[in-house]
Amino acid sequence: MGKPRVVYWFRTDLRLHDSLALKAALDLDPAVLWPIFTWDPHYVYRVKGGVNRFQFLLDCQKDLSESIQKLNTKSKLFVLREAPQTLFPKLFKAWNVTHLVFERDTDAYAKERDKTVIALAEKAGVKVITRSGRTLWDSDEVVAKNGGKPTMSTTQLQSAGRKVGQIPRPIPAPTYLPDPGDMPVKFTQDKPATEPDLNAPHRGGNDETYANIAGPNGDFAIATLQELGFSAAEATTPHRGGETLALRRLEEIFSDEEYAATFQKPKTSPAAFEPQSTTLMSPFLHFGALSPRLFYWRAQDLVEKYGKKASTPPESLTGQLLFRDMYFAAQAAIGAPFIQTLNNAYCRFIPWHLPSKIEATDMGDIAVSGQYHVDSPQAEKWFLRWKAGVTGFPFVDALMRQLRAEGWIHHLGRHMVACFLTRGGCYVHWERGADVFEEWLIDHEPACNAGNWQWLSCTAFYSQYYRCYSPVAFGQKWDKKGEFIRRWVPELKNLDEKYIYEPWKASIGALDKAGVKIEGDGLGTKRDGVYPGPMFDFGERRNVCMTAMKRAYSIGLHGNDDKVKDGTWKELFEKAGETEMEGLEGGSDDDADHKKERSIGTGKHARSRSTATKEGPMDKFAKKLKT
DNA sequence: TTTGTGGTTGTTCAC
DNA sequence: TGTGAACAACCACAA
Numbered sequence: 001m002g003k004p005r006v007v008y009w010f011r012t013d014l015r016l017h018d019s020l021a022l023k024a025a026l027d028l029d030p031a032v033l034w035p036i037f038t039w040d041p042h043y044v045y046r047v048k049g050g051v052n053r054f055q056f057l058l059d060c061q062k063d064l065s066e067s068i069q070k071l072n073t074k075s076k077l078f079v080l081r082e083a084p085q086t087l088f089p090k091l092f093k094a095w096n097v098t099h100l101v102f103e104r105d106t107d108a109y110a111k112e113r114d115k116t117v118i119a120l121a122e123k124a125g126v127k128v129i130t131r132s133g134r135t136l137w138d139s140d141e142v143v144a145k146n147g148g149k150p151t152m153s154t155t156q157l158q159s160a161g162r163k164v165g166q167i168p169r170p171i172p173a174p175t176y177l178p179d180p181g182d183m184p185v186k187f188t189q190d191k192p193a194t195e196p197d198l199n200a201p202h203r204g205g206n207d208e209t210y211a212n213i214a215g216p217n218g219d220f221a222i223a224t225l226q227e228l229g230f231s232a233a234e235a236t237t238p239h240r241g242g243e244t245l246a247l248r249r250l251e252e253i254f255s256d257e258e259y260a261a262t263f264q265k266p267k268t269s270p271a272a273f274e275p276q277s278t279t280l281m282s283p284f285l286h287f288g289a290l291s292p293r294l295f296y297w298r299a300q301d302l303v304e305k306y307g308k309k310a311s312t313p314p315e316s317l318t319g320q321l322l323f324r325d326m327y328f329a330a331q332a333a334i335g336a337p338f339i340q341t342l343n344n345a346y347c348r349f350i351p352w353h354l355p356s357k358i359e360a361t362d363m364g365d366i367a368v369s370g371q372y373h374v375d376s377p378q379a380e381k382w383f384l385r386w387k388a389g390v391t392g393f394p395f396v397d398a399l400m401r402q403l404r405a406e407g408w409i410h411h412l413g414r415h416m417v418a419c420f421l422t423r424g425g426c427y428v429h430w431e432r433g434a435d436v437f438e439e440w441l442i443d444h445e446p447a448c449n450a451g452n453w454q455w456l457s458c459t460a461f462y463s464q465y466y467r468c469y470s471p472v473a474f475g476q477k478w479d480k481k482g483e484f485i486r487r488w489v490p491e492l493k494n495l496d497e498k499y500i501y502e503p504w505k506a507s508i509g510a511l512d513k514a515g516v517k518i519e520g521d522g523l524g525t526k527r528d529g530v531y532p533g534p535m536f537d538f539g540e541r542r543n544v545c546m547t548a549m550k551r552a553y554s555i556g557l558h559g560n561d562d563k564v565k566d567g568t569w570k571e572l573f574e575k576a577g578e579t580e581m582e583g584l585e586g587g588s589d590d591d592a593d594h595k596k597e598r599s600i601g602t603g604k605h606a607r608s609r610s611t612a613t614k615e616g617p618m619d620k621f622a623k624k625l626k627t
Numbered sequence: 628t629t630t631g632t633g634g635t636t637g638t639t640c641a642c
Numbered sequence: 643t644g645t646g647a648a649c650a651a652c653c654a655c656a657a
Contacts (some may be wrong), residue, residue, distance in 0.1 A: 153654065207657040266636030314635045323635085411638060467637045474637075553652070
């Protein structure tokens with residue numbers, strides 16, 4: 001028996017430091033080691049992601065590749081363009097591989113994929129070695145110690161975590177890497193189905209991701225944005241990726257001991273933008289350019305040294321990492337339904353507007369990403385205005401515009417816009433908001449995104465729906481003068497601070513002086529010096545939503561209840577006299593356009609109501625179940 | 628079992 | 643310009 005010939009498969013662990021899986025690979029004392037990355041079509045076509053996040057991913061790959069080359073000039077990150085499920089059997093044979101090593105992934109799709117790959121490896125006589133590493137503790141172990149149940153609070157996570165054991169201390173990056181072996185790719189490349197391509201709207205050019213298995217020059221190079229069909233000029237984020245940058249920033253954070261040791265998340269400002277008030281480490285954690293355990297122990301060691309004045313979880317830096325682990329472990333227990341309401345026993349059913357379309361698949365009944373029923377034209381318009389950052393509420397609009405441009409907004413800013421879209425304004429389904437965040441966030445982490453949207457919409461994790469963020473007061477608390485709004489909503493940059501959060505209250509004189517007109521709905525062609533009026537009376541909507549939430553809570557359905565699946569939930573809500581719900585246009589509206597719509601169309605209104613009663617989305621789903 | 632307390636991150640008003 | 647109470651009332655957790 002010769003020495004092992006090892007493929008190390010980099011996935012969401014794009015780093016060399018603190019990699020238990022990479023250490024396991026090197027411990028084999030390999031004759032050859034190929035560090036590879038495979039472009040998974042699932043990520044390229046089925047996970048929404050704009051150019052900003054792909055740029056961050058490529059940054060991480062480039063940096064990792066350079067670091068590998070520094071350890072061994074013959075090596076680098078070898079990028080292969082084919083689905084792992086079809087690639088590996090061919091690779092095992094062609095490269096005479098003995099071992100496949102990787103860090104375990106955690107979401108439902110990745111677990112399925114890995115199961116397939118492991119089975120294929122076994123069939124090919126290739127030994128598979130995996131290690132946990134994305135989280136502080138292995139999420140499956142946390143779940144086991146939590147009685148097989150999802151961790152729904154940080155207390156649960158912490159007590160289960162204690163039973164798993166101490167969070168491992170980070171290990172250093174390797175100091176050597178073996179040579180890669182030969183890399184023949186004379187086999188046929190299996191090209192993936194590119195449809196549906198959820199990212200097509202972001203691709204300005206031709207998508208050449210899978211044109212050649214080893215890249216355009218056959219040298220396994222890191223892909224460019226152009227090859228992925230993006231134009232480099234389109235990237236609008238200032239936030240760049242890579243392990244080197246992550247480690248440098250970590251040093252900067254901890255060089256200010258007072259900041260790091262006394263960090264209290266609820267006291268950091270969502271309106272701070274230069275610099276921002278939090279660490280901005282989330283995208284590095286997402287792509288694995290930073291180890292969560294390194295971050296944790298840097299913070300924990302400092303806190304112990306700092307003494308009594310240090311902050312504590314859940315508000316402290318370590319607390320933030322605990323929340324992340326909580327969501328991962330909740331996802332590990334609940335599985336695929338964690339990112340949706342349907343079939344999720346832990347997620348309350350609330351008949352929000354714009355519910356997801358449902359598809360029955362082998363993996364269970366899933367919400368189709370991005371596709372939804374327009375049960376209410378009014379809610380649809382509110383949703384579009386929210387997404388476009390033209391709600392007429394400047395603080396909300398500033399946040400949404402920063403999100404789209406930079407792929408990142410402060411955590412409390414996410415609270416603000418999420419509450420506004422769901423239980424505190426539009427009464428639109430949280431899955432719509434989660435879709436938008438998936439598309440735009442460079443730190444999009446499915447577990448954290450779904451978990452936080454459930455939290456903010458009060459469907460799981462959190463239930464104090466009467467605590468509602470005001471688009472006026474909340475921002476003012478942090479940024480009295482509205483500097484943040486002036487930065488992101490330049491139409492209003494000269495407006496007196498008295499009106500910056502509610503420009504509709506400004507006199508014509510004040511507006512003229514600031515050079516801005518309040519009119520229209522903000523959709524369609526942008527006009528200079530024009531900003532839309534507020535899309536509804538917030539106070540009224542707040543009351544409508546809160547009353548509706550109270551009713552939905554008292555009815556008490558969850559995502560796995562039969563009544564939710566067969567459509568009979570509607571009878572319960574009708575009996576309770578609910579009008580603010582899916583299929584019904586409830587609530588009031590100060591939007592001039594809509595008033596017109598309504599005054600012309602009582603008939604139209606009634607029609608949409610009867611259509612919805614006849615067949616709502618869930619009814620359709622019920623039919624599917626019966627057939 | 629019941630009951631009380633606390634919960635990372637609300638708002639508004641009174642003083 | 644800061645603190646405390648009322649608002650209306652959720653769930654988790656501990657005793």
